[in-house]
Amino acid sequence: MAAPVVATGLTLVVGSLLFAALGYDPLATLQAFFIAPLNSLNGLSEWLLKASPLILIACGLAVGFRANVWNIGAEGQLIVGAIAACGVGLFYPNPESPILLPLMVLAGACGGMAWAAIPAFLRARMNTNEILVTLMLTYIATLLLSWLVHGPWRDPAGFNYPQTALLSAAAMFEPFDYAYRLNASVFITVVAVFLMWLFTDRSFLGYKMSVSGAAPLAARYAGFRESSAVWIGLLAGGAAAGVAGMAEVAGPLGQLSPQISPGYGFAAIIVAFIGRLNAFGIVLGGLLMSLLFLGGEAVQMNLGLSAALTRIFQGILLFFLLAADFFIFYRLRRIPEHA
C-alpha cells in the first residue's frame, strides 16, 4: 500500500516545483489545484461525479489486467456504450416509460461489450495483439460518434450544432438535488466495485484469471484456457466502460456531442494501476484521479493555467508509482563489506 502514497507525495512535490518554475506561488497553486475544488458541496458532488466513471471503468479493466489482457481502448468502448444508450433513449417509442433507463443501462453495457468483443475475438481466435486493436477502435469510435452527431442523429431543432436532441426526463438519472449534478448512477459504480471484489477475491474463476496472468504455463497446465481469460477480461472492461458512457450521457451531458469524455477511458488505466488492480485501491485511485481532473479545470478557470496539466500529472503519477514499486519489490539494504 506504500507505493501509491509515496507516488502521490512525489507527484505533489514535482507539481509544486513545476508551478514554481512557471512563476506561480507553489503552495497557493497546490491549494487551488487540490483543496479549493473540494471546498463546497458542489465541489464534492463534482468530485464523486467524475470519480464514478473512473472507478467503474478501472474495475472492469483490472479484471483483464490481472490476466495480462491489455485493453487500453476503454475510451472507445465508453463512446460506443454512450451511443447505444443514447440511441435507445432517443428512439424508444415511449419516452416516459419507467423501463427506459434500465434498458439504456443494458444498451450501454452491450455497446461497450460489442466494441470490446472485436479485439477479444481477434486475440482469442486470430492471435492479434489487443493493445493496438483496442486503440485503433477508439479512433474509429470517435469518428463514428462524430458522424452520428453531424449527420443522422443531429438535432433538427439544434441550430446546426453537432449534437443530438436532449434526452427525456425518464431517460436520465435524477440528481439527488437539483442544485448539483451528482446522480443515482454512482450506485452502479458501488455495485460494480462490490462485484469486482467478489470476482477477484472470492471466486474461483477470478483466481484462475489471476493465475493465467501471473503464471500462464501453470494456468495452461491446470486446464484453464487462455482464450477464456481474454474474453472475460475484455468483456468486463467493455461492459464497465459502456455503462460509464451511458451514465455520462444519461447524467451530466443529457445528449451526445462530438466530445463526450475528457479521457476517462485512458485515465482509468492509471486508476487501475494506482489501485493495485484491487477493488478497494481502485476506489481511492479513482477519487485521486477525479481530483486531478477537477484541479486541472479549477486552475484553468482561476489562474489561467492549462488544463493539460491534468494529463501531465497523470503521467507523472504513473511514472512515480511504477518507480516506487521497484524500491518496494527490491528493498534496499546495506550489505556489510566483504560479505
Added chain:
Amino acid sequence: MDLFIAIFTGTIIAATPLIFAALGELVVEKSGVLNLGIEGMMLIGAAFAFWAVIAGLPMPVAILAGALGGAAASLLFGVLALTFLTNQYAAGLALAIFGSGVSAFLGRNFGSAPIDALDRISIPFLSDIPVIGPMFFRFDPMVYFAIVMFAVISWFLYRTKGGLILRTIGESPETAHAIGYPVIRIRYLAVLFGGLMAGLAGAYLSVAYTPLWVENMTAGKGWISLALVVFATWRPLRVLLGAWLFGGMTILQLQGQALGIAVPSELLSALPYLATIVVLVIISQNRQMLALHFPASLAKPFRPAT
C-alpha cells in the same frame, strides 16, 4: 497524370513520419524493449520543433530540437523500464499520456497561425526531367533523410557487429550478459535512438507535413507506427513498404474527401485505422514468421545478476 503524381508524392510525404517513428521503434524492439510511448514522444517532438520555429530558430535547429525532445522523453521511459524494471506496457502508456499532456501544455500559447513550412528542394537537372522529376526529386530534405536512415539502420542491424550484439540482446539478454556485453547500457542507447527518431517524426509533422499547431496532431500515427513494426515482422524493408502503404491509404482518403465521394468523410478518415486492424489480423495468422523474427526477450525486464 498530375493526379497520379500528386498521389504518389503525397504518399511518400505522408509515409515519412511513419518511417522515422517505426524504424526507431524497430531498433528499440530488436534490443528486446517495447516502448509503447511513441505517440507521446512524437507529440513532444512536434511541440519542441514548432516552438523553436516560433522562437525564430533556423529550421535545422528546430528539427534537432524536436529530435532531442523525443530523446529526452524516451529517457523517462528508459529509467523506468531499464533501471527500475517496471512493466514496460505500463511505462510506455504513462509516457504516451505524459507526452500528450506536455505537448498540449507547451502548445497552449502557440496560436493557430501556420508557420513557413520546411522548404522543398529541387535537385538540379534531375528535378527537370518530366514526370520523374516531380515524382522523385522535389521533396523536402527530411524525405530523403528518412530513406537514408532506412539504409543506415538496415546496414547497422544486419551488416555490423554492433547490430549483431543488439539483436543478440533482444533474443537473449542472459547470453549477451554472460559474454560480457553491457545489456542495460546498450538497451538505453536503443531506447534513446527510438526517442530521437520519434522526435524527428513529430518534428516532421509540425514543421513540414502540416505546419500549424493542432493539439494531439499525431492523431494515432505513433500507435500506427507500433503496428507497422509488427506488420513488418521486425524487418526494415517491410517497415518502409508498410509506411508507404499507410501513406497511400492516408492520401487516397484525403483525395476521396476532396473529390466529394458520396460516403461520409468520417468513414474515409477511419480507413487508416481500419486498415491497421486488418493488416494486423492478416500478419498474425503467420505464426511461424512472427516467431522467427520476433525478438524473444521483447518486453521482458532483465536484471543482470552481479
